[in-house]
Amino acid sequence: MTRTQKTVFILVAVVALIIGLTVNKVLTGKGQADPTALLDAGIVLLPQSRELPELSLVDQDGQAFAVDQLKDQWSLLFFGYTFCPDICPATLAELRQLRSLLPEEARDNLRVVMVSVDPHRDTPEQLKKxxxxxxxDFTGLTGDPDAIQKLANAVSVPYIPADTREENYTVNHSANLVILGPDGTQRGFIRAPLNNQKLVVQLPELLKPAG
Known part of the structure; x- marks a missing residue:
């Protein structure tokens, strides 16, 4: 192998190493979290982040809330509804516990958002209560059914809109959480059911502020 070939080989190896480290950093947020440990905790990171559609919903205070406002912090989105008999109250209780267990830095850098899949009954007042x-501190979002469906489709969270003419109807929906990065893009999911014992170990590394 000539000196030139050796030089080229070394440069290619260095570039490959840099690319590998960069990809790992993108996938893990800081380049330090262990992807295998993340998966074991139920955290599934996307190979490429997804942009969210430009939509306007309504928050629990009755104020217009653009999807673009889900920036500057990490966010966990849960698609549920207030009349849910089981999955939603259990998930929200687990999220409350998870936040209480996180270190202060991670807790301050995490927003929990419930997006209603039952806007017919989930008024801002109902969500806030x-x-x-x-x-x-949880954020609640409701609004136009078409906008909610568009957001759910964009982040691959399935649910079946209910027939609101039926009395005491229920809504079939996924219990997975959507992970949004501080840039407002979708980074992945947390699979249901939540494992707080493992999440409290893995999330702090993922939620570290950039810089």
């Missing part, structure tokens, strides 16, 4: 039973 309901979320207050779990954590007053």
């Amino acid at each position: 309901y979320l207050g039973y779990f954590d007053a």
